[in-house]
Amino acid sequence: MLPLVIASGLFLLMAVTLLWLLSLLLRDTGIVDVFWGLGFVFVYWLSYALAAQPATARHLLLGLLVTIWGVRLALHILRRNWGQGEDFRYARWRQEAGKAWWWRSYFKVFLLQGVILWLVAWPLLATMANTNPQPVVWLDVLALLVWVSGFIFEAGGDWQLSRFKKDPANKGSLMTSGLWRYTRHPNYFGDALIWWAFYLFAVAAGGWWTIFSPLLMTYLLRRVSGVAMLERTLRETKPGYAAYMSRTNAFFPGLPRDTSKNTQENNNENLST
Secondary structure (H helix, E strand, C coil), X not given: CHHHHHHHHHHHHHHHHHXXXXXXXXXXXXXXXXXXXXXXXXXXXXXXXXXXXXCCHXXXXXXXXXXXXXXXXXXXXXXXXXXXXXXXXXXXXXXXXXXXXXXXXXXXXXXXXXXXXXXXXXXXXXXXXXXXXXCCCHHHXXXXXXXXXXXXXXXXXXXXXHHHHHCHHHCCCCCCCHHHHCCCCHHHHHHHHHHHHHHHHHHHCCCHHHHHHHHHHHHHHHHHCCHHHHHHHHHHHCCCHXXXXXXXXXXXXXXXXXXXXXXXXXXXXXXXX
């Protein structure tokens, strides 16, 4: 395990440094988001090449799932951001930092994301480091089912939102149908599920102790760079978003709540006063 951890860490340090240099030429810090999914693909197959044992069915299945997830996510972000300029988060940080952004961006964005990527990838490394060629067990089947569920929510949510935005008739409107009817962020929920699936593969290979990885990803998606950050902007810029929030779960899917009764009660109170 240790050689794979060291090798992946050195690879990511080199990769994010080169990516940072490229961002200085392009004046676009957002390219780091495209690398996020691909980074896990590179780390996994690097560990596959360095592992000192024959590949098992679990190794190959996990590699396939990581590749499908990482490449799809990278292509989705690339298509979404193409020709749109720098992401508003990085643009705001660039403006706040002024001339110091060229070096601050390395630590605040690239190196930080590289470290997080490295830590989150440990279940993948733990699965690859397993030296006992075991057959596929029930945990692997469960992991596959969780991964499929997560992929449906993440890729399906992204696809539905992309189609919605392409329709000129929906300009300025909220996406509240499909998967977005049951959770305000099906893509983030799906992403969290996928990392719990990767963790289950690690558990099947003896890497139960890497539970910090899915816990960290779930926390980041819910409280830091995912739901929390996006909704601060949406509440200010999207008309009707407050009403959408009142009836729809933020993260975990659930049936929409009926807010008509509360609205009627509020109206009655206003009339009585």
